[in-house]
Amino acid sequence: MSFRRATMLVARRExxxxxxxxxxxxxxxxxxxxxxxxxxxxxxxxxxxxxxxxVAAQGAEAVSIAEAARATGRSFDARIEVKRFTxxxxxxxxxxxxxxxxxxxGEEILxxxxxxxxxxxxxxxxxxxxxxxxxxxxxxxxPNAAQRALAPPALHVRTLGTQDDGRRGIxxxxxxxxxxxxxxxxxxxxxxxxxxxxxxxxxxxxAAVPGRALLAGKILGIGLVGLLQLALIAVVGLVSASLSxxxxxDSDHAGVLAVVLxxxxxxxxxxxxxxxxxxxxxSRQEDMSSSSTPVTMILVAGYLVAFPVxxxxxxxxxxxxxxxxxxxxxxxxVRAVMGDAGATEIAASLGLLVLAIALLIPLAxxxxxGSVLRMGKPLKLREALRAARATR
Amino acid sequence: xxELRDLSRRYGQIVALDGLSLxxxxxxxxxxxxxxxxGKTTAMRIALGVLDxxxxxxxxxxxxxxxxxxxxxxYMPEERGLYPKMRVDRHLRYLAQLHGRxxxxxxxxxxxxxxxxxxxxxxEQRIEELSLGNQQRVQLAAALVHDPPVLILDEPFSGLDPIxxxxxxxxxxxxxxxGAAVIFSSHQLELVERICDRVAIVNRGRIVAQGRVDExxxxxxxxxxRVEVEGAPDGWPQRLAGVQVVARxxxxxxxxxxxxxxxxxVLEAATRAGRVRLFAPARPTLAELFRxxxxx
Numbered sequence: 265m266s267f268r269r270a271t272m273l274v275a276r277r278e279x280x281x282x283x284x285x286x287x288x289x290x291x292x293x294x295x296x297x298x299x300x301x302x303x304x305x306x307x308x309x310x311x312x313x314x315x316x317x318x319v320a321a322q323g324a325e326a327v328s329i330a331e332a333a334r335a336t337g338r339s340f341d342a343r344i345e346v347k348r349f350t351x352x353x354x355x356x357x358x359x360x361x362x363x364x365x366x367x368x369x370g371e372e373i374l375x376x377x378x379x380x381x382x383x384x385x386x387x388x389x390x391x392x393x394x395x396x397x398x399x400x401x402x403x404x405x406x407p408n409a410a411q412r413a414l415a416p417p418a419l420h421v422r423t424l425g426t427q428d429d430g431r432r433g434i435x436x437x438x439x440x441x442x443x444x445x446x447x448x449x450x451x452x453x454x455x456x457x458x459x460x461x462x463x464x465x466x467x468x469x470x471a472a473v474p475g476r477a478l479l480a481g482k483i484l485g486i487g488l489v490g491l492l493q494l495a496l497i498a499v500v501g502l503v504s505a506s507l508s509x510x511x512x513x514d515s516d517h518a519g520v521l522a523v524v525l526x527x528x529x530x531x532x533x534x535x536x537x538x539x540x541x542x543x544x545x546x547s548r549q550e551d552m553s554s555s556s557t558p559v560t561m562i563l564v565a566g567y568l569v570a571f572p573v574x575x576x577x578x579x580x581x582x583x584x585x586x587x588x589x590x591x592x593x594x595x596x597x598v599r600a601v602m603g604d605a606g607a608t609e610i611a612a613s614l615g616l617l618v619l620a621i622a623l624l625i626p627l628a629x630x631x632x633x634g635s636v637l638r639m640g641k642p643l644k645l646r647e648a649l650r651a652a653r654a655t656r
Numbered sequence: 657x658x659e660l661r662d663l664s665r666r667y668g669q670i671v672a673l674d675g676l677s678l679x680x681x682x683x684x685x686x687x688x689x690x691x692x693x694x695g696k697t698t699a700m701r702i703a704l705g706v707l708d709x710x711x712x713x714x715x716x717x718x719x720x721x722x723x724x725x726x727x728x729x730x731y732m733p734e735e736r737g738l739y740p741k742m743r744v745d746r747h748l749r750y751l752a753q754l755h756g757r758x759x760x761x762x763x764x765x766x767x768x769x770x771x772x773x774x775x776x777x778x779x780e781q782r783i784e785e786l787s788l789g790n791q792q793r794v795q796l797a798a799a800l801v802h803d804p805p806v807l808i809l810d811e812p813f814s815g816l817d818p819i820x821x822x823x824x825x826x827x828x829x830x831x832x833x834x835g836a837a838v839i840f841s842s843h844q845l846e847l848v849e850r851i852c853d854r855v856a857i858v859n860r861g862r863i864v865a866q867g868r869v870d871e872x873x874x875x876x877x878x879x880x881x882r883v884e885v886e887g888a889p890d891g892w893p894q895r896l897a898g899v900q901v902v903a904r905x906x907x908x909x910x911x912x913x914x915x916x917x918x919x920x921x922v923l924e925a926a927t928r929a930g931r932v933r934l935f936a937p938a939r940p941t942l943a944e945l946f947r948x949x950x951x952x
Binding site for chain 1: 704705706707724726727729731732733735736737738739740741742750751753754755756798799
């Protein structure tokens with residue numbers, strides 16, 4: 265049987281057995297619910313995103329003002345719906361009862377309470393525009409010219425600083441998700457390797473397939489579970505944030521999703537190889553926590569570095585750690601999402617990460633094959649390396 | 657036919673195998689016996705390709721075995737082990753596929769062995785939910801599920817109850833009857849004597865005796881006699897030249913004859929001493945042969 269087929273068989277078992285576990289199903293559900301709740305809360309309590317208003321209008325001028333406000337409301341963070349009334353009293357009553365947020369009647373804007381600033385700003389600006397247009401027309405200015413003069417193209421806004429809170433929030437969530445997924449699924453690889461050693465099933469497996477197929481299949485199968493879970497969480501997060509009005513979904517967010525998934529895949533492969541080594545040098549689950557701690561510490565360090573990087577995404581710490589393969593899977597996505605890493609830097613980070621993987625995987629596979637049948641007390645890394653050299 | 661030829665293997669300073677040679681013919685069951693630490697497990701692991709040898713060769717059907725061929729061998733390691741959380745049926749199907757069976761055939765083979773070994777009502781349970789005896793049966797099914805041409809079983813009978821022992825013995829005989837080469841290690845010498853076509857005795861990394869049990873008996877240089885004489889004085893055989901008393905109980909004696917000593921002379925002496933109740937060649941048990949060759 266080919267290496268590839270053996271690897272696929274092993275990967276299929278890992279994937280199938282893992283998605284059947286209640287633990288994974290529940291943890292995925294809980295995480296998805298938490299992410300959806302946070303994203304929804306950000307929309308409900310956050311101050312960005314347009315508010316919805318209903319405006320009553322009675323009379324021709326009032327209707328024009330309301331319609332103009334509806335057209336330009338977006339720049340005031342107001343999404344305006346217009347209700348026409350033929351009867352002045354009814355329009356007043358609607359405003360008094362709170363059926364509408366405001367009613368334009370004659371020379372007045374009526375509201376149940378004080379008008380929200382977004383709404384008042386939008387209505388006053390629209391009123392100015394409509395009345396000025398009417399005044400100019402009376403002076404004989406042709407309507408289109410009046411329109412052009414009164415509604416010149418708006419100035420384009422470009423952000424120069426890093427104060428974009430929406431992106432920063434997304435970058436923060438991305439780094440948190442990457443960190444958690446890398447730890448959880450990296451540790452799954454380690455404990456999966458130990459499980460096969462401690463249950464001794466590894467001996468009959470090795471009689472059937474090469475050790476490296478066993479390792480490759482395990483990393484592949486567990487990684488696929490992690491990737492799907494991450495994609496699910498991210499999509500649910502983005503969609504619920506957009507439904508609640510916290511963000512407006514656009515192609516940028518697809519880019520963010522792609523960045524997070526790509527760095528997860530590469531980061532996972534790198535860390536899975538390290539965690540596999542941490543697993544294979546011990547024979548019991550009890551010993552695994554101490555052997556995997558160094559790997560976990562590196563991941564924690566990468567996550568901690570993400571905080572100063574969020575504040576200063578262009579600094580030398582950010583640049584260095586986003587290129588270093590052990591920290592780049594967490595740091596580079598932060599910089600990429602915040603828009604502070606150039607294409608060259610992103611390519612260099614990816615290239616270094618792939619190179620590190622290419623160097624590490626064969627070494628990890630040899631250590632794995634050299635140590636997987638060594639039972640008993642934990643091996644020192646030096647002993648594992650010696651055993652790796654002795655492997656064919 | 658599986659042949660191990662002149663295998664050597666060291667672990668650091670410890671010599672595990674020291675020129676071990678062994679043959680397992682197709683269609684036969686070979687018992688592999690020897691004291692703890694004699695090298696049985698090491699030899700079996702090398703035969704399977706799970707462990708590297710230092711020198712020597714493993715031959716399969718007359719040619720050096722390839723790793724691909726070894727992957728078709730059935731194996732039951734001394735340290736039992738399956739995925740504790742996996743369902744019995746899925747586990748066996750998975751192992752059959754790892755040994756190269758396509759998914760359909762793997763499912764069929766798993767179902768057949770589950771049925772054959774009497775664990776059908778546990779097929780959908782997880783391994784860890786089974787009793788130890790039933791886990792052993794799954795372990796045997798794991799070794800057999802892909803119809804291997806060679807079966808290598810390390811202590812397959814340890815921990816089995818009498819019914820499990822019977823099932824295991826039957827299955828091994830069936831596999832041999834189907835043409836498989838079967839070798840298993842065991843410390844239960846009566847069992848080995850009963851179900852094996854051949855026996856190989858290993859000590860300190862070398863084979864010290866190998867062949868059919870009756871051949872091994874014949875190889876033993878000194879014949880033994882069991883003699884029971886009623887009313888004879890205790891010392892009646894002691895004056896006979898070339899005859900040594902190996903064992904004595906209240907009913908009679910076990911004698912060993914040196915080269916040139918005649919059993920007819922012993923019979924005459926016995927007749928003179930009293931009423932002869934029993935006079936028979938003593939067939940040594942495998943356990944006795946084992947002690948002799950290992951203690952030499």
